Amino acid sequence: MQPTRHIATAGLALFFLALSPRQADEPVILGFTQEGAARELALEEQFDTYLNVDNLRGWMQRMTLKPRHVGAPYTKETADFIAAQFRSWGYETTIEEFQVLFPTPRTRILEMIEPEPFQARLEEPELPEDATSGVRQDMLPLYNAYSADGDVTAELVYVNQGVPADYEELERRGIDVAGKIVIARYGGSWRGIKPKVAAEHGAIGCILYSDPRDDGYFQGDVYPEGAYRGEHGGQRGSVSDMPTYPGDPLTPGVGATPGARRMSVEESPTIMKIPVLPISYADALPLLRAMGGSVAPPAWRGALPITYHIGPGPAVVHLKLEFNWDLAPAYDVIARLRGSEYPDEWIIRGNHFDGWVFGARDPISGMVVVMEEARALGELVKTGWRPKRTIIYAAWDAEEPGLLGSTEWAEEHAEELREKAVVYINSDSNTRGFLRVSGSHTLERFMNEVAGEVTDPQTGVSVLERARARRMVGGDAEAIERSDLRINPLGSGSDYTPFLQHLGIASLDIRFTGEGSGGSYHSIYDSFDHYTRFGDPSFAYGVALAQVGGRAVLRLANADVLPFQFGNFADNVSKYVDEVVALADSMRDDTELKNQLVDARAYELAADPTHAYVAPEREAPVPHLNFAPLLNALGVLLVSADGYDAALGHPVSSSLSRDARGSLNRILISTERLMTRPEGLPRRPWFTHQIYAPGLYTGYGVKTLPGVREAIEQRDWEEMAEQVVFVSEALERVADAIDRAATTVAGTTD
């Protein structure tokens, strides 16, 4: 579709469509009959004409005037504003309130005692070039939500990114963090992993800092000259143990309604057990400069103008943190457009609206897109159109401390959602750049079709083609040959998690990314001024995302047959199976090699005897593992997927009866649910999905086939054997459903 076609007004849309080459070629889109497709495409053209870039800019400016964290006065004001907007566009709108644990800081002290005194500043200064940076009313300072209270003094140890592999490196040097305070740079994992792993190793406190190598002048000019984090900028953020469960730490699995049963703060397994504080690189520099001991290995060194040492000490620091452990209200705005034909099939589209401070990019850049989509749909409704399925637009509160708004809502409405939810489509931060689609692979084909229809504002090709170009240049050989671009599997980090990984609802996350430079993340400088200079100055990518999101919602809501497709799903699962088999093989080879080297004393002989060094010890060999159940189930899935995709045909046959379509759609909706197992994953029953989960030690980073993959990584062969069976059973359930879907089609069209 060319940009010029967007100028068509609603009335002209059908006329334009008649002239377009598409009509001549007979339009075909996934899930629609020939006639349905023509109507749908006309509707989408009309939808595009309503999108108004000025709304995005205006709403962002309005919503980012004041701090908007959980419980702040402006958060409630914003919820009310969003709700009023939705209502004005014709949506049945409610605000659902939850009471969630949201600690805020009362005392924050970080000081160095040895070898010389230093008091950390812990503040981000006002900048004349940034209009809101001087606002102090309601501004949450630098802190990590769900850190423990604590008052600790100890030698400092630099632990690089603080992930498990870093502790193995420390072990090689004979360095123990027990009883110490660790300082870790951001990066390499979700932040909550760092204090969790530190505490597991006996550390009594944890400092997180933004190294300029990862997030500062090494990356580009710092704000306000450029977009990147300046020396006093810091990164707030949650450190609850989200890979165990997200949401309110006191009410896992149930909605945090006023009367809900709550565990105590002490009982909550997801609240960090040691004090944690995020600091700027200006505050980190004196601490790191004062350290001695081993020089850090090359990969650990940042961009501060010092030699990085590991310690322990001689730097000794005092860290004192106290929090108000209060409940706060979280306000989810829920807006509905009732479906005309299948009101109990819900297409849900959401974005959070709370921010750590002003949160322009994160999350308002996405929120305004979702709002503009909803408004444009409202305009379509005014012309007489109604969606076949119910559309729900959601504005989530309390995402920042751990997906609380979405999780509590999903938990509260779990039963209804398991019954009715078709797809959840999430957005969050959005900037200039390349379309990134992540989510359920049963929707991979569908989203490729959608992305092929939206024009990139800078280049005039489709956003699909531009994303493909980036992958091609990035060395992804598949992007040249595979007809569909793969979508990314989802880990965690935004509000899709409760829908996908807890409830088994097919989900997507869509955003543009890659050209909105910057280091404003979770700082006071994530502002309207920053975003309109460095994020998406013209909001053109906001409009483009509304075109993608709007099309996805419209097609899902209107489809004759829900546009799930299983060939791509099976192909991606096949790739994951290959990966876990290769993982076991490479672990076996690596272990064998390592043991050879241990036996040859190679590690000790290669080490510099003037440095402390603890050579690794022999490891038990990695046995050959039984992947047969998984391979067999995959084989069945591949056949079933081919069978259904062939049976359905493209376009959908108009001879498929209304009843058949109804049954078929119910089966299709069930497929993602069948990928879950009610008992959940080992050690984290909240996560039920057998194909996608955030990693226990990566946090946001996805682990596909998580039960199997993490068992292999942890060398737990017994658990691996068990998990292989669970995943295989899930694949077989899906294959069986696909077979029933194919039979349903065949039974009515033959």
Place this chain on the structure above:
Amino acid sequence: MQPTRHIATAGLALFFLALSPRQADEPVILGFTQEGAARELALEEQFDTYLNVDNLRGWMQRMTLKPRHVGAPYTKETADFIAAQFRSWGYETTIEEFQVLFPTPRTRILEMIEPEPFQARLEEPELPEDATSGVRQDMLPLYNAYSADGDVTAELVYVNQGVPADYEELERRGIDVAGKIVIARYGGSWRGIKPKVAAEHGAIGCILYSDPRDDGYFQGDVYPEGAYRGEHGGQRGSVSDMPTYPGDPLTPGVGATPGARRMSVEESPTIMKIPVLPISYADALPLLRAMGGSVAPPAWRGALPITYHIGPGPAVVHLKLEFNWDLAPAYDVIARLRGSEYPDEWIIRGNHFDGWVFGARDPISGMVVVMEEARALGELVKTGWRPKRTIIYAAWDAEEPGLLGSTEWAEEHAEELREKAVVYINSDSNTRGFLRVSGSHTLERFMNEVAGEVTDPQTGVSVLERARARRMVGGDAEAIERSDLRINPLGSGSDYTPFLQHLGIASLDIRFTGEGSGGSYHSIYDSFDHYTRFGDPSFAYGVALAQVGGRAVLRLANADVLPFQFGNFADNVSKYVDEVVALADSMRDDTELKNQLVDARAYELAADPTHAYVAPEREAPVPHLNFAPLLNALGVLLVSADGYDAALGHPVSSSLSRDARGSLNRILISTERLMTRPEGLPRRPWFTHQIYAPGLYTGYGVKTLPGVREAIEQRDWEEMAEQVVFVSEALERVADAIDRAATTVAGTTD
């Protein structure tokens, strides 16, 4: 051999040998009969007993008191001192003098004019912890020898390491250095490549600096707290075009004797055409901080606390350099121990003694080893022993400005050397660490045997076993399975070059390296104080290197049949052939892929339209190349090598007659000569060796099969076809010689 055996005195050596397990196993060493091996091993044990660590320390302290560059008064004093020592140990010793072009600086000005004035300091300060750092008499300041005179003012462009790939990156950004002054960090190539490539692209001046990422605080604590380069430290060095020819720039191919025919400075192709100046990172920081334009790509960024920009400008600098273009004397000390049986077969062992300033590590740490070896051999002579072959110990002057001392001597004596030289063995800097052997692969087996006999001072295993452990841990799978450790092919960077690559004399370079940390290279801080803290404080690795070098010299001098072996040579050539075939294949694939991406407009679509970007253009496809002559010659070589190694047997049969041994040795000596081609390599006839050369655009870095490899890299398919024939002919000549050697053995032992 265990350390305890080194305490045996000369008189006891045979007794110990009689008790040693070796005797029971019947000693076997390459090139010796059974009886010869027993004698040789006894001799080596005796040799070890003479080595005295105090000599190494004392000589280093004495020779590093004053600056010792070409033409400095202390350089002549040092030559006289070394010569006197050799004489006192019983060597026929001469000092050979050459007159070489050696420019020294008269004016050095570097200043920034825009956007703010800054005057570079260009000086290394005295440090109380470094006794000689305050010496200013005769001290050459920071400069690059063979820079052009110049007085230029222009905008600055940051070109990363200034290698050809960096200019491709500049081209992608539409940045042209014509008429600009470039600033390049050290690293990634020999320094002389940087101004050469800059000048080829039209730059009018070049600044080289030591970035702290590569050579400063990023690597470790700076001097004097640690070993690394401090903010005012700089790296002197030559920028003559050594890959074209080393040695005196005015007398290529002939000795720079007083009466030699000299070209003018203007005529010399190896003198740099633009002014070049090396600076410290303290001097570079204000220049780099003042730059604007594109942010440098991640791999270009160093460890200064700034955002690295490419420019051009707004920094404008003024660079003014003037030199005294004088001839200076170079004094080579040549000491001979005449061979008893084959006086016209020469084993040459050398190290240079000139330094940029005090040059303790570079080169005195190697020089004192070579001297102690020579002294210990002198002690053996006092007991009545004489080598069968003539041994020559050489102390080279004028290595630093471009291997002048060794090159002029090799050129002056070329005819005699081609006739008589068996092997040249080089050393240079030596530190604590791991034995690194580089050189002719006909000596790979031999050096593995030698290295297996010398005990590592820190671990008690052999230096071979420790080197193997390091490679194993470093991920070199071959090191676990291949019975011999590969030795490295030689590029350039020290005095072996004229012997190996100009004259075709089998050569070796031996040194310990890897645990002597530091950034003193070519600074005034390369001092006795630095070396004895961070190089090899106990000089134990100096003694270990004397044991390696002494054994190599002794065995080569005494061998019944020279210990060349061709199986390993053929195996290494085979690896190089595989590499060039794979290089062509991967270039073909890469070009095809690149053209696909160009055709799909992927580069332009993936680029950020707000940044300047010039997409690459289609390249001519890489044709399939005819490697058949090379593969056929290799096949012949492999068979011949097996044939000789099997025919000779191990140990050497004592039935081989004296005449046969004589003929055989003459053939063996000829083999390396047969690897050369008198016409030399394309565009650099001085380099005649067909297997090893420094890269035209790497400088020190080796290119094996250089004619073929560089033709492929330059996409010159016609030249490639020509060079394949030349290399194949060289291999066939060697194979033919090996066949004759095998026939000689067979004819006399059957």
